[in-house]
Amino acid sequence: MHPINSKCVLFLLLRLYLFQGLVPALKHGDWGCYESTVLMEYVDDISEKKLLPQDPKEKAHSRLWADHISRNIVPTFYRYLQAQEAEKQAEYGKEFEKQVNTLLEAADPKGPFFTGTKLSFVDVMVAPWILRCPRVLQPYRGWQPPAEDSRFGRFIAALEGDDSVKATTSDDELYLDSYERYAENRPNTSQVAKAINEGRGLP
Template sequence: MSSQKSYHTKATGDAAVTVANHLAETSLKLYGSCFCPFVQRVWIALEAKEMPYQYIEVDPYEKPQSLLEVNPRGLVPALRHGDWGCYESNILMEYLEDLKGGTPLLPDDPKTRAHCRLWADHINRNVVPGFYRLLQEQDPDKQVEHAMELRKAFDTLIKAADAKGPFFLGPDISFVDVQAAPWVIRLRRVMKPYRGWPDAEDGTRWAEWVNAIDSNKHVQATTSTDELYLDSYARYAENRPNTSQVANAINSGRGLP
């Protein structure tokens, strides 16, 4: 792949339309960047919950002061709600649930809520770092090893899902699906062209889940064109120095920032 590919700073396709529809000033503001999967999970949640929000598109490598006031580290996603701000995608998704606005993504039953949080934790401990380990690995033999590890992490998640589906808890998208969705849609758009990730096997529960996520209207509304992801993730696939704090953490064996 060409080393000249660079990350994009503006959403494209359906995501650009969604950005344009959320430029008006509101008390709830999401700071995001178009290629960041951590941003997308919060963005999907906002769309699924149909909550009014303002989307503020930023270049994560050129951090505006308004973002730094919310998150001094300058990382996205960040959320400002009135005079209060917070960051970290998992925390923000929980916060949106606590607001009790719009369609809930977590069920009412405490045991099922705990079940969802357990598998969201699995995604963050295994799927997300596994994705970056595979994408950044330059050794072909180790790529095979990391691909097997990532598929195992996904398979473990699918085994815990509702048998009928198509989503994790059944017919509707919910918290666990949203947690994983940005990396699921990047399998075809990023991992397939850069690491030969295979398409989901027709007729499997895995394929049913992948297709349900990919075709969900809230996921689609926050997804840019394929070219944006192909270009923006070239730096990860080539493991360029200082690509991001996430990439640096993977390379050093540390936990994700």
Template structure:
């Protein structure tokens, strides 16, 4: 795909505007008119968080594909900022025990404050020396999360997917589909707790149902890997050292 219309550079890959593979099949199943509408961009991990939640909870909804660079008025009426943000659909996925709920919220905050910014910092960095530094930082933040998880798993709290798993799942699948080809991110070491968690996420039916083919992510994230101007509000925030927008 050419990015000539976006940046005037022939031969550049551009973001996809329609889901593919399993995700496309799920889109077709949820194309009928419904009062609950999920405005989504097929490559957006924040949208995938909500999408996985809806699938896990078996909530009826209508999926509406949105070009994040050409947002329709129907989205702006709902969200004037035009961000494709999370719907508040996570509470039911938190455990009833107050201590475990607090534990889950604490480590969700860790994902948002450290893992996700670290992912983009590493991906967007053009200096190879700093890439090595940022790769180690990301590994450290992931290790902290793994150490806080249930020792048996394979998910964060137990053998069932819960809130924290959904918060990090879109980035786990992008490690192999984005960071590996663009930055040489390594496969998990066999028989480790991290490998067990990654495998559980990759093979979860709800994650698979909302995941497109690998080429969609490879093409859509080239602009991040090259740190092109005007890539996204998130990319701009990471470049300026700020947190998630």
């Protein structure tokens, strides 16, 4: 028998991550990983155009609010979407709005992005969930868009209008199809859905 080399192990690990629903997963040379925030920092480190500020304090500030997105905004999004009772949907809808507005209260007041006029690390972290508001939460949960001149409204418009965001956004049909099983809270939907139903942290 031939010994299993490191590339085979890496390939098998990435297949395992994908099988478990842990996406995105990245293979770069002889290294691989599946955790979104870690991947974003890695890509930022090896890129010429940086999303994280270079000043240590500003960088720590961005990391702090990136953590808020992972710990609060993302889980609340799924609780809101998976809730089947109208009362729970209303409760989690308010909580979702609260967590997004908490993020925006820490952002540059003029914006329109988190740190000002340019797309930043925090914007890229939260953009997928903000874009899912009109594409997923509105059709499935009746989410109401904020006023266009509010900080939240201007943030949505800025993200929707950014070329790099538009280039990586799926069409509305795909969003509706992909999230229907979450909206109906079907059994065996994903590891994420199971964790939300069991009151655990996200995998």
